[in-house]
Amino acid sequence: MVRPSPSAFFLRALTAVAVAAFLIALCGCRGGGHLLSRDEEVRLGQEAGDDFEREHGRDTNRRRNDMLAAIGKRVEKVAKPPEYPYDFRVLADDTVNAVAFPGGRIYVYRGLFETLKYDEDQIAWVVAHETAHVARRHATRRIEKQLGYELIVQLIFGRDTAGQVAGLVSALVLQDYGRDNEFEADRIGLDYAHAAGYDPTAALAVLSKFSELQGKDPSDLELLFMTHPGNTDRSDAVKAHLSQNNWRGRHYSP
Numbered sequence: 001m002v003r004p005s006p007s008a009f010f011l012r013a014l015t016a017v018a019v020a021a022f023l024i025a026l027c028g029c030r031g032g033g034h035l036l037s038r039d040e041e042v043r044l045g046q047e048a049g050d051d052f053e054r055e056h057g058r059d060t061n062r063r064r065n066d067m068l069a070a071i072g073k074r075v076e077k078v079a080k081p082p083e084y085p086y087d088f089r090v091l092a093d094d095t096v097n098a099v100a101f102p103g104g105r106i107y108v109y110r111g112l113f114e115t116l117k118y119d120e121d122q123i124a125w126v127v128a129h130e131t132a133h134v135a136r137r138h139a140t141r142r143i144e145k146q147l148g149y150e151l152i153v154q155l156i157f158g159r160d161t162a163g164q165v166a167g168l169v170s171a172l173v174l175q176d177y178g179r180d181n182e183f184e185a186d187r188i189g190l191d192y193a194h195a196a197g198y199d200p201t202a203a204l205a206v207l208s209k210f211s212e213l214q215g216k217d218p219s220d221l222e223l224l225f226m227t228h229p230g231n232t233d234r235s236d237a238v239k240a241h242l243s244q245n246n247w248r249g250r251h252y253s254p
């Protein structure tokens, strides 16, 4: 599939929001309130993830898949509890990004491996950041609030034959989680990366790479920068957390 241009993406996101508003009005859904059970949350992420994957395609490259499987295994171990059936997959998309669906389905885009030059510590922190979004239910809470229980149930129980609800969930997962959630995922991501035996200071290399690329080829970074707050602030917060824990490594020594 051809990667959507930023304007096409915005248009799709906008359409998704409009459809959501229409559907909510149509079925009289509550705007939130109901909390999904763990099983429902997992099912929701799987259904929406499958739909998202059908659209983008899954990357079959052995090197990337093996690397992600190895990182995922180590990060997953330290991220529990809460218990989620984590499922890390490589998306056949050259955009530099990663996304977390509710319940443990996480996609790392092919473009991220290339941009970070297959540096395991750097990729591990991105994976840990996304894992933190799952563990803290960031996407789930937003989806519950925006779509309401009844609409989500259509997707979980297979009544979403046109895939509209699945598309809405994907659009919400790709949107900005908000500053607080992103900073929290950065911080918990450092904890996970460190506990899993990776160099947590690699986070700074990732953020500086993002800043460097931001000026160069914005088209490749449309999602990444839409979904995350300013990089300087993030680097400062990362440094503060590293210093607080007295964690040193290849990219920083407090």
Ligand SMILES: [Zn+2]
Pocket (backbone or CB within 6 Å): 129, 133, 177, 182, 185, 227, 228
């Ligand atoms: Zn994030």
